[in-house]
Amino acid sequence: MSAALLEVDGFTGGFENQPGRIDPVLHGVSFSVPAGSSTAIVGESGSGKSITALSIMGLAPGRFRRTAGSIRYAGQDLTAMTEPELRSIRGREISIVFQDARSSLNPVFTVGTQIADVCRTNRGVTRREARKLTLEMLDLVRVPESRRRMDQYPHEFSGGMAQRAMLAMALISQPKLLILDEPTTGLDVTIQADVLDLIVDIKAETGMTTCLITHDLGVVAETCDRVVVMRGGEVKEIGSCEQIINAPTDPYTQQLVADSRMVENR
Numbered sequence: 512m513s514a515a516l517l518e519v520d521g522f523t524g525g526f527e528n529q530p531g532r533i534d535p536v537l538h539g540v541s542f543s544v545p546a547g548s549s550t551a552i553v554g555e556s557g558s559g560k561s562i563t564a565l566s567i568m569g570l571a572p573g574r575f576r577r578t579a580g581s582i583r584y585a586g587q588d589l590t591a592m593t594e595p596e597l598r599s600i601r602g603r604e605i606s607i608v609f610q611d612a613r614s615s616l617n618p619v620f621t622v623g624t625q626i627a628d629v630c631r632t633n634r635g636v637t638r639r640e641a642r643k644l645t646l647e648m649l650d651l652v653r654v655p656e657s658r659r660r661m662d663q664y665p666h667e668f669s670g671g672m673a674q675r676a677m678l679a680m681a682l683i684s685q686p687k688l689l690i691l692d693e694p695t696t697g698l699d700v701t702i703q704a705d706v707l708d709l710i711v712d713i714k715a716e717t718g719m720t721t722c723l724i725t726h727d728l729g730v731v732a733e734t735c736d737r738v739v740v741m742r743g744g745e746v747k748e749i750g751s752c753e754q755i756i757n758a759p760t761d762p763y764t765q766q767l768v769a770d771s772r773m774v775e776n777r
Protein backbone atom coordinates (compact mmCIF):
# COMPACT_ATOMS: atom_id res chain seq x y z
CA MET A 512 0.00 0.00 0.00
CA SER A 513 1.29 3.45 -0.86
CA ALA A 514 2.08 6.14 1.71
CA ALA A 515 -0.69 7.74 3.73
CA LEU A 516 -2.05 11.01 2.36
CA LEU A 517 -3.94 11.59 5.59
CA GLU A 518 -3.06 10.33 9.05
CA VAL A 519 -5.37 10.79 12.00
CA ASP A 520 -3.40 9.91 15.09
CA GLY A 521 -4.86 9.56 18.58
CA PHE A 522 -7.34 12.33 17.84
CA THR A 523 -9.30 13.06 21.00
CA GLY A 524 -11.77 15.79 21.85
CA GLY A 525 -15.20 16.80 22.96
CA PHE A 526 -17.70 19.60 23.31
CA GLU A 527 -17.38 22.35 25.87
CA ASN A 528 -21.12 22.44 26.45
CA GLN A 529 -20.51 24.23 29.73
CA PRO A 530 -17.51 26.50 30.30
CA GLY A 531 -14.55 24.55 31.61
CA ARG A 532 -16.16 21.13 31.18
CA ILE A 533 -15.54 19.05 28.09
CA ASP A 534 -17.98 16.25 27.24
CA PRO A 535 -15.80 13.73 25.40
CA VAL A 536 -16.88 12.64 21.91
CA LEU A 537 -13.76 11.27 20.19
CA HIS A 538 -11.42 8.92 22.01
CA GLY A 539 -8.00 8.44 20.42
CA VAL A 540 -9.25 8.09 16.86
CA SER A 541 -6.43 6.73 14.66
CA PHE A 542 -6.59 5.72 11.03
CA SER A 543 -4.87 6.55 7.78
CA VAL A 544 -6.07 7.21 4.27
CA PRO A 545 -3.46 5.87 1.82
CA ALA A 546 -2.90 7.94 -1.32
CA GLY A 547 -5.12 6.69 -4.13
CA SER A 548 -7.33 4.62 -1.83
CA SER A 549 -11.06 4.81 -1.36
CA THR A 550 -11.38 4.55 2.39
CA ALA A 551 -14.76 4.23 4.06
CA ILE A 552 -15.68 5.30 7.57
CA VAL A 553 -18.70 3.37 8.81
CA GLY A 554 -20.58 3.36 12.07
CA GLU A 555 -23.94 4.00 13.64
CA SER A 556 -25.42 7.43 14.19
CA GLY A 557 -23.50 9.46 16.77
CA SER A 558 -20.31 7.40 16.45
CA GLY A 559 -18.28 10.53 15.61
CA LYS A 560 -17.90 10.19 11.83
CA SER A 561 -18.93 13.74 10.96
CA ILE A 562 -17.01 15.37 13.80
CA THR A 563 -13.92 13.50 12.60
CA ALA A 564 -14.47 14.66 9.01
CA LEU A 565 -15.12 18.26 10.08
CA SER A 566 -12.00 18.21 12.25
CA ILE A 567 -9.94 17.16 9.22
CA MET A 568 -11.28 20.23 7.38
CA GLY A 569 -10.77 22.49 10.40
CA LEU A 570 -14.52 23.04 10.39
CA ALA A 571 -15.58 21.40 13.67
CA PRO A 572 -18.34 23.32 15.50
CA GLY A 573 -17.16 26.23 17.67
CA ARG A 574 -17.56 24.42 20.97
CA PHE A 575 -15.49 21.43 19.89
CA ARG A 576 -12.11 21.19 21.63
CA ARG A 577 -9.25 18.91 20.64
CA THR A 578 -7.58 17.59 23.77
CA ALA A 579 -5.00 15.25 22.21
CA GLY A 580 -3.74 13.82 18.95
CA SER A 581 -2.97 15.14 15.50
CA ILE A 582 -4.20 15.07 11.91
CA ARG A 583 -1.45 15.09 9.30
CA TYR A 584 -2.09 15.77 5.65
CA ALA A 585 0.85 15.09 3.31
CA GLY A 586 3.07 15.27 6.39
CA GLN A 587 1.78 18.64 7.67
CA ASP A 588 -0.10 18.80 10.98
CA LEU A 589 -3.49 20.35 10.22
CA THR A 590 -4.30 20.80 13.90
CA ALA A 591 -1.31 23.16 14.27
CA MET A 592 -2.32 25.36 11.32
CA THR A 593 -3.73 28.87 11.48
CA GLU A 594 -7.07 29.66 9.84
CA PRO A 595 -5.43 31.26 6.74
CA GLU A 596 -3.18 28.22 6.36
CA LEU A 597 -6.18 25.91 6.61
CA ARG A 598 -8.03 27.99 4.04
CA SER A 599 -5.28 27.31 1.53
CA ILE A 600 -5.72 23.55 2.10
CA ARG A 601 -9.53 23.56 2.03
CA GLY A 602 -10.85 23.15 -1.48
CA ARG A 603 -7.46 23.09 -3.14
CA GLU A 604 -6.12 20.03 -1.36
CA ILE A 605 -9.09 18.60 0.53
CA SER A 606 -12.76 19.06 -0.39
CA ILE A 607 -15.86 17.86 1.40
CA VAL A 608 -19.37 17.07 0.21
CA PHE A 609 -22.07 17.06 2.87
CA GLN A 610 -25.26 15.07 3.10
CA ASP A 611 -27.80 17.79 2.47
CA ALA A 612 -26.63 19.42 -0.73
CA ARG A 613 -29.40 21.95 -1.03
CA SER A 614 -28.73 23.53 2.33
CA SER A 615 -25.04 23.86 1.40
CA LEU A 616 -25.91 25.90 -1.71
CA ASN A 617 -26.71 29.59 -1.37
CA PRO A 618 -30.33 30.13 -2.48
CA VAL A 619 -29.75 33.64 -3.83
CA PHE A 620 -27.08 32.81 -6.45
CA THR A 621 -27.33 30.57 -9.48
CA VAL A 622 -25.69 27.17 -9.23
CA GLY A 623 -23.26 28.04 -12.02
CA THR A 624 -22.17 31.27 -10.32
CA GLN A 625 -21.43 29.47 -7.08
CA ILE A 626 -19.32 26.78 -8.74
CA ALA A 627 -17.53 29.35 -10.92
CA ASP A 628 -16.71 31.48 -7.84
CA VAL A 629 -15.04 28.52 -6.14
CA CYS A 630 -13.15 27.86 -9.37
CA ARG A 631 -11.90 31.46 -9.61
CA THR A 632 -10.82 31.53 -5.97
CA ASN A 633 -9.02 28.21 -5.97
CA ARG A 634 -7.65 28.06 -9.51
CA GLY A 635 -7.04 31.75 -10.13
CA VAL A 636 -8.70 31.78 -13.56
CA THR A 637 -10.70 34.52 -15.29
CA ARG A 638 -14.47 34.78 -15.03
CA ARG A 639 -14.88 33.52 -18.58
CA GLU A 640 -12.52 30.58 -18.05
CA ALA A 641 -14.26 29.71 -14.76
CA ARG A 642 -17.61 29.57 -16.54
CA LYS A 643 -16.20 27.27 -19.19
CA LEU A 644 -14.66 24.96 -16.56
CA THR A 645 -17.95 24.98 -14.61
CA LEU A 646 -19.84 23.86 -17.68
CA GLU A 647 -17.32 21.05 -18.26
CA MET A 648 -17.61 20.00 -14.63
CA LEU A 649 -21.42 19.94 -14.74
CA ASP A 650 -21.13 17.69 -17.79
CA LEU A 651 -18.66 15.46 -15.96
CA VAL A 652 -21.09 14.97 -13.05
CA ARG A 653 -23.82 14.33 -15.63
CA VAL A 654 -26.12 17.25 -14.99
CA PRO A 655 -28.34 17.15 -18.09
CA GLU A 656 -28.70 20.33 -20.17
CA SER A 657 -25.79 21.81 -18.27
CA ARG A 658 -25.77 25.10 -20.20
CA ARG A 659 -29.34 25.88 -19.18
CA ARG A 660 -29.06 24.39 -15.69
CA MET A 661 -26.00 26.46 -14.92
CA ASP A 662 -28.11 29.63 -14.78
CA GLN A 663 -30.76 28.14 -12.53
CA TYR A 664 -31.11 28.65 -8.78
CA PRO A 665 -30.72 25.83 -6.23
CA HIS A 666 -34.49 25.53 -5.68
CA GLU A 667 -34.87 24.61 -9.35
CA PHE A 668 -32.65 21.55 -8.82
CA SER A 669 -33.93 18.16 -7.59
CA GLY A 670 -32.17 16.59 -4.58
CA GLY A 671 -30.06 14.29 -6.75
CA MET A 672 -29.20 17.11 -9.14
CA ALA A 673 -28.22 19.39 -6.24
CA GLN A 674 -25.95 16.62 -4.93
CA ARG A 675 -24.27 16.45 -8.36
CA ALA A 676 -23.84 20.23 -8.30
CA MET A 677 -22.17 19.98 -4.88
CA LEU A 678 -19.90 17.27 -6.24
CA ALA A 679 -19.02 19.57 -9.15
CA MET A 680 -18.24 22.35 -6.67
CA ALA A 681 -16.00 20.04 -4.63
CA LEU A 682 -14.21 18.73 -7.72
CA ILE A 683 -13.64 21.99 -9.57
CA SER A 684 -10.72 22.91 -7.29
CA GLN A 685 -9.06 19.60 -8.27
CA PRO A 686 -8.57 18.40 -4.68
CA LYS A 687 -6.26 15.48 -3.95
CA LEU A 688 -8.55 14.21 -1.20
CA LEU A 689 -12.34 14.22 -1.43
CA ILE A 690 -14.33 13.56 1.74
CA LEU A 691 -17.96 12.56 1.22
CA ASP A 692 -20.12 12.66 4.35
CA GLU A 693 -23.21 10.52 3.67
CA PRO A 694 -23.44 11.94 0.14
CA THR A 695 -26.48 9.90 -0.85
CA THR A 696 -28.52 9.77 2.35
CA GLY A 697 -32.00 11.12 1.77
CA LEU A 698 -31.96 10.47 -1.97
CA ASP A 699 -34.16 7.90 -3.73
CA VAL A 700 -32.52 4.49 -3.99
CA THR A 701 -32.04 4.65 -7.77
CA ILE A 702 -30.62 8.17 -7.57
CA GLN A 703 -28.34 7.04 -4.73
CA ALA A 704 -26.98 4.32 -7.00
CA ASP A 705 -26.42 6.82 -9.84
CA VAL A 706 -24.52 9.24 -7.60
CA LEU A 707 -22.37 6.40 -6.18
CA ASP A 708 -21.58 5.13 -9.70
CA LEU A 709 -20.60 8.65 -10.61
CA ILE A 710 -18.22 8.90 -7.64
CA VAL A 711 -16.61 5.57 -8.57
CA ASP A 712 -16.19 6.69 -12.22
CA ILE A 713 -14.71 10.07 -11.29
CA LYS A 714 -12.31 8.39 -8.89
CA ALA A 715 -11.19 6.03 -11.65
CA GLU A 716 -10.72 8.93 -14.08
CA THR A 717 -8.89 11.31 -11.75
CA GLY A 718 -7.03 8.94 -9.42
CA MET A 719 -8.22 11.13 -6.56
CA THR A 720 -8.14 9.76 -3.00
CA THR A 721 -11.58 9.46 -1.43
CA CYS A 722 -12.89 9.06 2.09
CA LEU A 723 -16.55 8.07 2.14
CA ILE A 724 -18.58 8.30 5.33
CA THR A 725 -21.66 6.14 5.51
CA HIS A 726 -23.65 3.92 7.84
CA ASP A 727 -24.51 1.62 4.93
CA LEU A 728 -22.17 -1.37 4.47
CA GLY A 729 -23.83 -2.12 1.12
CA VAL A 730 -22.50 1.19 -0.17
CA VAL A 731 -19.04 0.36 1.16
CA ALA A 732 -18.89 -2.99 -0.67
CA GLU A 733 -19.55 -1.29 -3.98
CA THR A 734 -17.34 1.75 -3.67
CA CYS A 735 -14.43 1.30 -1.24
CA ASP A 736 -11.26 -0.71 -0.79
CA ARG A 737 -10.58 0.01 2.90
CA VAL A 738 -12.92 0.34 5.84
CA VAL A 739 -12.60 2.07 9.20
CA VAL A 740 -15.33 1.03 11.66
CA MET A 741 -16.26 3.55 14.36
CA ARG A 742 -18.48 3.31 17.40
CA GLY A 743 -18.92 5.65 20.36
CA GLY A 744 -16.09 7.90 19.19
CA GLU A 745 -13.60 5.03 18.90
CA VAL A 746 -12.15 3.11 15.99
CA LYS A 747 -13.21 -0.51 16.44
CA GLU A 748 -11.62 -2.16 13.43
CA ILE A 749 -9.71 -1.29 10.27
CA GLY A 750 -9.32 -3.62 7.32
CA SER A 751 -9.68 -4.22 3.63
CA CYS A 752 -13.23 -4.07 2.39
CA GLU A 753 -13.11 -7.81 1.73
CA GLN A 754 -11.86 -8.66 5.21
CA ILE A 755 -14.37 -6.44 6.99
CA ILE A 756 -17.31 -7.82 5.05
CA ASN A 757 -16.28 -11.48 4.91
CA ALA A 758 -14.29 -11.96 8.10
CA PRO A 759 -14.89 -9.17 10.62
CA THR A 760 -13.06 -9.74 13.91
CA ASP A 761 -14.57 -7.10 16.21
CA PRO A 762 -17.96 -8.11 17.69
CA TYR A 763 -19.45 -4.74 16.76
CA THR A 764 -18.33 -5.09 13.13
CA GLN A 765 -19.73 -8.63 13.09
CA GLN A 766 -23.09 -7.24 14.22
CA LEU A 767 -22.95 -4.46 11.62
CA VAL A 768 -22.26 -6.99 8.86
CA ALA A 769 -25.02 -9.32 10.09
CA ASP A 770 -27.51 -6.41 10.19
CA SER A 771 -26.64 -5.31 6.66
CA ARG A 772 -27.09 -8.91 5.38
CA MET A 773 -30.56 -8.93 6.96
CA VAL A 774 -31.45 -5.71 5.14
CA GLU A 775 -30.13 -7.13 1.85
CA ASN A 776 -32.13 -10.33 2.20
CA ARG A 777 -35.35 -8.62 3.13
Ligand SMILES: Nc1ncnc2c1ncn2[C@@H]1O[C@H](COP(=O)(O)OP(=O)(O)OP(=O)(O)O)[C@@H](O)[C@H]1O
Nearest residue numbers: 526536554555556557558559560561562563572726
Ligand atom coordinates in the same frame (compact mmCIF):
# COMPACT_ATOMS: atom_id res chain seq x y z
N1 LIG B 1 -22.55 20.87 17.77
C1 LIG B 1 -22.50 19.90 18.66
N2 LIG B 1 -22.57 20.17 19.99
C2 LIG B 1 -22.50 19.19 20.91
N3 LIG B 1 -22.39 17.87 20.63
C3 LIG B 1 -22.33 17.53 19.33
C4 LIG B 1 -22.39 18.52 18.27
N4 LIG B 1 -22.31 17.87 17.08
C5 LIG B 1 -22.21 16.55 17.38
N5 LIG B 1 -22.20 16.35 18.72
C6 LIG B 1 -22.07 15.04 19.40
O1 LIG B 1 -20.91 14.39 18.91
C7 LIG B 1 -21.14 12.99 18.75
C8 LIG B 1 -20.70 12.56 17.37
O2 LIG B 1 -21.52 13.19 16.41
P1 LIG B 1 -21.30 13.02 14.85
O3 LIG B 1 -22.16 14.04 14.19
O4 LIG B 1 -19.86 13.02 14.53
O5 LIG B 1 -21.89 11.55 14.59
P2 LIG B 1 -22.03 10.77 13.21
O6 LIG B 1 -21.27 9.49 13.37
O7 LIG B 1 -21.67 11.65 12.08
O8 LIG B 1 -23.60 10.43 13.20
P3 LIG B 1 -24.64 10.40 11.96
O9 LIG B 1 -24.48 9.04 11.32
O10 LIG B 1 -25.97 10.55 12.63
O11 LIG B 1 -24.32 11.53 11.03
C9 LIG B 1 -22.59 12.75 19.05
O12 LIG B 1 -22.68 12.22 20.34
C10 LIG B 1 -23.21 14.12 19.00
O13 LIG B 1 -24.27 14.21 19.91
Ligand SMILES: [Mg+2]
Nearest residue numbers: 560561562692
Ligand atom coordinates in the same frame (compact mmCIF):
# COMPACT_ATOMS: atom_id res chain seq x y z
MG1 LIG C 1 -22.73 12.46 10.48
